Amino acid sequence: MDVLRITTSGSVDDGKSTLIGRLLYDTKSIPQDKMEALHAASKRKGLDFTDLSLLTDGLIAEREQGITIDVAHIYFSTPNRKYIIADTPGHFEYTRNMVTGSSTAQVSLILIDARKGIVDQTYRHYFIANLLRIKHLVVCVNKMDLVDYSEERFSEIVDDFKQLTTQAAFKGQEVKFIPASSLYGENVVSKSDKINWYDGPTLLDYLEQIDFGHDEKELPARFPVQYVIRPKSEQFHDFRGFAGKIASGSFKVGDEVVSLPSLHKSKIKSIEKFETQLNEAHARDSVVITLENEIDVSRGNLLVKAGQEPEAKKEITAQVCWMDQTKLVAGKTYLLQHGINRVKAKVANIHSVVEVTTHRTREDVNELGLNDMGKITLKTASPIFADAYIQNPANGSFILVDEFSNSTVAVGFVE
Amino acid sequence: MNSIQWQFPRALEDEAIYILRETAAQFERPAILFSGGKDSITIVRLAQKAFYPGKIPFPLLHIDTGHNFPETIQFRDWLVEKLGLELIVRNVQDSINQGKVKEESGKYASRNALQTVTLLDAIEELKFDACIGGARRDEEKARAKERIFSVRDEFGQWNAKIQRPELFDMLNGKINIGENVRVFPISNWTELDVWNYIREEKLEIPTIYFSHEREIIERDGMYWPFSPYLNTTEEEKPFRSKVRFRTVGDMTCTAAVLSEADQLEDIIAEIMEAKISERGARIDDKRSEAAMEKRKQAGYF
Numbered sequence A: 001m002d003v004l005r006i007t008t009s010g011s012v013d014d015g016k017s018t019l020i021g022r023l024l025y026d027t028k029s030i031p032q033d034k035m036e037a038l039h040a041a042s043k044r045k046g047l048d049f050t051d052l053s054l055l056t057d058g059l060i061a062e063r064e065q066g067i068t069i070d071v072a073h074i075y076f077s078t079p080n081r082k083y084i085i086a087d088t089p090g091h092f093e094y095t096r097n098m099v100t101g102s103s104t105a106q107v108s109l110i111l112i113d114a115r116k117g118i119v120d121q122t123y124r125h126y127f128i129a130n131l132l133r134i135k136h137l138v139v140c141v142n143k144m145d146l147v148d149y150s151e152e153r154f155s156e157i158v159d160d161f162k163q164l165t166t167q168a169a170f171k172g173q174e175v176k177f178i179p180a181s182s183l184y185g186e187n188v189v190s191k192s193d194k195i196n197w198y199d200g201p202t203l204l205d206y207l208e209q210i211d212f213g214h215d216e217k218e219l220p221a222r223f224p225v226q227y228v229i230r231p232k233s234e235q236f237h238d239f240r241g242f243a244g245k246i247a248s249g250s251f252k253v254g255d256e257v258v259s260l261p262s263l264h265k266s267k268i269k270s271i272e273k274f275e276t277q278l279n280e281a282h283a284r285d286s287v288v289i290t291l292e293n294e295i296d297v298s299r300g301n302l303l304v305k306a307g308q309e310p311e312a313k314k315e316i317t318a319q320v321c322w323m324d325q326t327k328l329v330a331g332k333t334y335l336l337q338h339g340i341n342r343v344k345a346k347v348a349n350i351h352s353v354v355e356v357t358t359h360r361t362r363e364d365v366n367e368l369g370l371n372d373m374g375k376i377t378l379k380t381a382s383p384i385f386a387d388a389y390i391q392n393p394a395n396g397s398f399i400l401v402d403e404f405s406n407s408t409v410a411v412g413f414v415e
Numbered sequence B: 001m002n003s004i005q006w007q008f009p010r011a012l013e014d015e016a017i018y019i020l021r022e023t024a025a026q027f028e029r030p031a032i033l034f035s036g037g038k039d040s041i042t043i044v045r046l047a048q049k050a051f052y053p054g055k056i057p058f059p060l061l062h063i064d065t066g067h068n069f070p071e072t073i074q075f076r077d078w079l080v081e082k083l084g085l086e087l088i089v090r091n092v093q094d095s096i097n098q099g100k101v102k103e104e105s106g107k108y109a110s111r112n113a114l115q116t117v118t119l120l121d122a123i124e125e126l127k128f129d130a131c132i133g134g135a136r137r138d139e140e141k142a143r144a145k146e147r148i149f150s151v152r153d154e155f156g157q158w159n160a161k162i163q164r165p166e167l168f169d170m171l172n173g174k175i176n177i178g179e180n181v182r183v184f185p186i187s188n189w190t191e192l193d194v195w196n197y198i199r200e201e202k203l204e205i206p207t208i209y210f211s212h213e214r215e216i217i218e219r220d221g222m223y224w225p226f227s228p229y230l231n232t233t234e235e236e237k238p239f240r241s242k243v244r245f246r247t248v249g250d251m252t253c254t255a256a257v258l259s260e261a262d263q264l265e266d267i268i269a270e271i272m273e274a275k276i277s278e279r280g281a282r283i284d285d286k287r288s289e290a291a292m293e294k295r296k297q298a299g300y301f
Helices: A016-026 A032-044 A060-065 A094-102 A120-131 A151-168 A203-209 A214-218 B011-026 B038-051 B070-083 B092-097 B115-126 B191-201 B264-276 B281-300
Strands: A002-010 A072-077 A081-089 A107-113 A136-142 A174-179 A222-224 A227-229 A241-245 A250-252 A256-260 A264-273 A276-278 A280-282 A286-291 A302-305 A313-322 A333-338 A341-355 A360-362 A373-384 A397-401 A408-414 B030-033 B060-064 B087-091 B130-132 B149-152 B180-183 B212-219 B222-225 B239-245 B256-258
Touching (some): A002 A016, A002 A094, A002 A120, A016 A203, A081 A203, A094 A313, A107 A120, A136 A151, A151 A174, A174 A203, A227 B011, A241 B011, A286 B011, A333 A408, B011 B038, B011 B180, B011 B191, B038 B070, B038 B191, B060 B092, B060 B115, B070 B087, B087 B115, B222 B239, B222 B256
Parallel strands (some): A002 A107, A107 A136, B030 B130
Antiparallel strands (some): A227 A241, A241 A286, A256 A264, A264 A276, A264 A286, A333 A341, A333 A397, A341 A373, A397 A408, B212 B222, B212 B239
16 A cells, blocks of 8 residues: 655635545545534634634644644545645745645645636645646646536636646646536545536546656665664674665665765665565665675765766755745855755855746845745755756755754755 | 455555654664553554664653553563563652642542653653654644654743744754654554554554453443542442453543454454444544543643
8 A cells, every 4th residue: 555645735715625624524534423523613613614624723823813834734545545635724834834745745736716717826836846846736626616517617727727837847747637626525536427528537536546656766776874773783793784765766686886975885785674685675665775895884875876876066056945034144054954964054155036926036135034935056065965856856855954043944956 | 445455554664764763863862652552562663673683772761650551561561571672661650759740639530641740850860852752643633733853842842833844754853952852753644554554563462452351430421441540439330341442541541442352353443434434432432532542642742
């Protein structure tokens, strides 16, 4: 059974809550009693829709203010797949939360109110999905019941959205349009009679068959060493294993590997997962790798296949999303965490900031504030071995940590 | 729907192992908060896998309220012995004796809330900078928003408003002096995931999870285990019945469900059935149980 992660966003009135509620309810992931309690609570609040946020807004401040502050995680399963929805608020610190929610997602679910068509938030959502290279986009044109299930209206919205994608889509991006009414459960889990002009899958059927995870196995092999296991026990006296989660690509026993930054070479002697010996392992597998000879490898080093070495970079240009109240200014030093490896990094240059609604860039900038998205250059104290994010997302992103507050202040995508 | 066909999603195990290794690498003195319940048993299994063939590099910290089920304590000691683990126990009774907390009174008296003080004292005394817990986001609303590395201040407090964003799988465990981190490797697991994992891994769990005969009393529509720690009224007469427990907390605040399920398969089937059943006794059970778990969470994490 695999795990499909979906990111979604929107304000409470665009039917997102009802849609997620449908998915939970129709897959029997929420008991009916709980759902009815939600209906009742929503009614008490004077709402004419079921506010699913009542289920997930657990923070007192959120309930007081009736807003979602943070990314909420919602879980449901079918016999085929486990789903995790990262539901991000549509208005509050939008960019920061949307980027956070999207960073682990394979699918971006964009909701469009059939009456309103494409709005500012649609642009922002699409921009972020693109920046993060989310391959599977599902554009759900919701509230079809309120436009008399009009095929014409649906086509109009599809055409409008396609204008966006012709400008910005990347190779391999798949966009699926689904007309639905979450209120009546049409095309969410069950097929709709009222939308008989649409012969595609329902939302859940589509999610069930999304094929993902193959690309990252095909990418250059990257294994960041998290932890060195040296039991020194009688039974495993000379055992020296490198524990980590494969970031991208695949490793096989016998593969010739290079350790970075030392450039020492060796061959893979074994790949182990607890008591099991594997012949090969792939992206996202947490394994222990042992090598033929005793080369110096420690935490933060990167094992790669010989011939696939990434370039050593001491100067990195990247798109960053700023996530902190304190602004980013040129000349300041941060800790750059690339995967698990930390190095000091200084902001050499702030090039531009991009307006996520219009996708326009401005170059007259000298700082980045909370939720700003911009392009910067960083100089690092020692080289990092990152790939360009668009080529290998798992080895192409980093976070910046403030050295004084220890907060995570930014996420970056290497160019 | 046949529960037996539902598999455990292995990606969750890879993720949890990654988190445990980050914890070992980023902190100087991490510990596993061990309650003897299914979630902390799962954490121990994951830690065993994360560092094999090495030993688990964390001690277990058990905050003993003195009101545990004897079966849980037996199980704890058996597991520690079997895996060669280091176990540290701190007792709520000591906190009571020291006058730091006061025993509750009345028929709902429990030591659940008191254990937080004992826990915070233990963290300070033993200088733990990270405590690994088995809490899950699906358990409780506030937990749905909590991070995998959750920073606590000197008073153990969680400030939901200034949580660090967690992007991709990058975990930032850098903290200031006095702060510590709670680590939740199975954040993304559901109750069913845990049970399926236990089944597939053939993990041993305390016997009270399985159907057994026990003395219980009925109170507020729930079945309470009868024990010397439970303050009962005249009307509350104990009787024997076949029950099991869905969560393992103290004997004073963990309700039983009437059940004949004595195999893991049956337990999983029961949980799934409870999900799809319309309002009825079982859903009521579940709801009151959720309240129990919530109390446990509020005290413990």
